[in-house]
Amino acid sequence: MQQQISVITLGIDDLARSKRFYMQGFGWTPVFENEEIAFYQMNGFVFGTWLRSKLAEDMALDNLQRPGSFALAHNVGSPDEADAAIAELLAAGGKLLRKADAPPHGGYRGYVADPDGNAWEIAHNPAWQIDDKGFVTFGV
Numbered sequence: 001m002q003q004q005i006s007v008i009t010l011g012i013d014d015l016a017r018s019k020r021f022y023m024q025g026f027g028w029t030p031v032f033e034n035e036e037i038a039f040y041q042m043n044g045f046v047f048g049t050w051l052r053s054k055l056a057e058d059m060a061l062d063n064l065q066r067p068g069s070f071a072l073a074h075n076v077g078s079p080d081e082a083d084a085a086i087a088e089l090l091a092a093g094g095k096l097l098r099k100a101d102a103p104p105h106g107g108y109r110g111y112v113a114d115p116d117g118n119a120w121e122i123a124h125n126p127a128w129q130i131d132d133k134g135f136v137t138f139g140v
Contacts, residue, residue: 005045008072011052011064012116017093018049021114025092026074026085043134052116067117075123075136079108085122086110094120 012018019038022028028047030038037050056064076082082100089112090096097119100110109123129137 007046007048009048009050009055010118011055011066012049013052015049015051017115021093022049025089025094067119071111071119071121073121073123075125075128075130077124077130079124082108082110082122082124086112
């Protein structure tokens with residue numbers, strides 16, 4: 001099986017609130033949206049936010065728990081860019097989970113939750129390359 005991810009979809013409770021966070025905080029623009037879902041074209045995959053009740057129905061589950069035991073990550077080119085991104089996400093309705101700092105393993109990172117509690121690591125790792133399209137290469 002090919003090593004790839006096609007779509008990541010998060011269950012959310014309020015589509016307008018979620019869109020405000022992703023559009024104003026990250027500066028992303030949906031490529032498709034309706035009254036229950038928004039899709040954003042990313043670098044090599046699609047990111048979606050879907051009303052949690054509809055996602056649960058599609059998965060044939062009674063309920064979706066949140067937040068999950070995962071963190072999504074957005075890598076940037078410097079610690080200053082990480083601080084600026086965190087500030088923008090907070091201004092767009094995010095919640096600070098961990099103030100940015102330099103962990104013992106190197107780099108720089110902080111954590112912000114979207115309005116539905118989904119965790120985002122905003123990170124700078126000097127050993128990782130980010131190309132012009134936003135593709136991250138592990139180590140160099």
